[in-house]
Amino acid sequence: MDYGNNRFPRTPYILIAIGVALFLTGSYFGLFVAPPERYMGEVQRIMYVHVPTAWNALLAITFALVCAIIFLFKGEFKWDARLEASIEVGCLLAFLLCCQGAIWAKPTWGVWWDWDPRLTTTAVLLFAFLGILTLRKFVDDPVKRGVWSSVATIIAYVDVPIVYFSVRWWNSLHQLQSSPETVSSQFYIPLRVNAFAILFLMTGFIMLRARLASLRLAQEVAPPPMLAEEVGETA
Amino acid sequence: MSGMVVGGWGYVWTAYALTAGALLIYGVTLITRLREEASRSKMEAKRQ
């Protein structure tokens, strides 16, 4: 029953360490090595955190959807723990995404915020998942909590494809997704390094947070020994 | 009106500091929360 030392207790810490190292490297390249953009100047360097954050926020929320579906079919609590973890980390990233976007928008677009389709749907996404996190705090029965937050996650996920395609479906202030053809090769390195940096950080965080969630779950369902074992294996 | 953004390092630093700071704070609180929870559950386990 030694919850503190699971099978791979160090993995998330290693991932986080790699993430920090990559983030420092990528940001160094982004801030000091890569040239400024020809029109946006120095401000364009925000892209090297903004775009990776966006990718990983959507990835975290997508992982939450996967957890929700598996939990509904299998009913294993480790998926509930992972669901909680990925929603929380996803919300953190989505919140950062909105802040970085506002900071980037002010000097380039001229406004902090505008009700452009992309921005609106992203804000909706953030609030929908914050609502689910709040819901979890108010339900005491672990089974109901798991099922309901899975259901709510699946419904709220409808917004994700809308976020992604909003810039294509509607004309918007936000620029289209960039592709290798539209980005100078000098900008690749910091962008990609930071994308992996945040990916590693996110994965590490989700694993740790899932472990926390399953520790709490294990206490709640106060152990019929078999279940405790299964939950203890999580993360 | 040059058609180019001049300067603006303040924005860049704010964005990076915000991101790094938020991730750092989240990571630290996460690890402390986890430590607390782990020690508590160990105690529970001993008590039983």
Add this chain to the structure above:
Amino acid sequence: MIGALRKELLLQWRTRTQFMAVFIFGATALLLFSFGVGPNAEILRQFSAGFLWLGLLLSSTLTLAESFHSEMENRALEGLLLLPADPRALYYGKALANWIQLTLLGWALVPVMVVLYDAGTNRLPSLLLIIALGAAGLSAPGTLYGAMTAQIRAKQTLLPLLLFPLIVPALLSSVKATSLVILGDPMHALGSWLMLLGAFDAIYWALCGLLYGRVVED
């Protein structure tokens, strides 16, 4: 499902004083919104569509939270689940009943809006259709979340918290469509907004019905 619908409608008919109360609440909300803007007739008219939908949205949280109240009070939901009936039939019965109630509520609020905001329109059928479609977008997820939140503490807080972000697409299209009907539609965009609204309605009604069984079981 027809049976479930009939039961719900009967129940709502019996509690029609509650409908009146909700209507008065909605009308009061519309009145209060106008104080938020101040005495500027032109601006009021421009915002009338948004205010109508906000009024309806706020009122809807009352009716949706209430719609599972009686079930929770005497644990009738468990009884209903023991019947050899499909839980989805119960869901759709309830959702339909909520839809009808919200649509009637929205229609009832229209004259209030016209009087208070001077927001008349000569395209009344379109306006009523928009309200019906928008109410459908509110009632499907609203019924599902009503079923969830009715079972927990702090339901008055949680229902709007979960519901509001989710229905933004439906709300947005409803407001846009309504304001096009009231203020004029130079680009002929009304049809597209209605299509979008209808598409979101379809997604909500399909997904929520699919997931409802999981929400109420055990």
Add this chain to the structure above:
Amino acid sequence: MSAVTNNPTASDAMKRRTRWFMLGAFVVAGIAFAVISGSGINENLVYYWTPTDLHAAGNKAYGATIRLGGMVAPGSIRKQAGSGLEFDVRDSAGVVHVKSSGVPPQMFRESIGVVVEGTMVNGGYFKSSRLMVSHNNEYKAPEKGHAVDQKQLKKMIESTEDL
């Protein structure tokens, strides 16, 4: 899916129904998504109007608060007293004259995308107080010979400041 599990045949029938229902629900949701993404409705659900749209609307466009988006026509920028600004916004087929009182962001220049919020007024121009610059998805390093030289840039700005 339901509480009825003690009767095996009933639960089997229920399971089958559930499966069909699931399929139906996914098909409905899928079609709805396809309608949102595929059909032409999105062309009408605009965040901003183009000058062509605005001309097509004719007289009906006057008075309402709208957003107008397009490209700043080359050579059309004129600075007014105060922070006022006049320029033409164009797309492939139409041109609209804009008088803006909003402070333009630094990126504002000829041939860049802009979105202005305001109204079409009776003088036949678009009056706006909120001017936003929209950057496209191209991120390019400065070309050779155009390296951003801060000093030179500053000089250039100072010389154009009171244009």
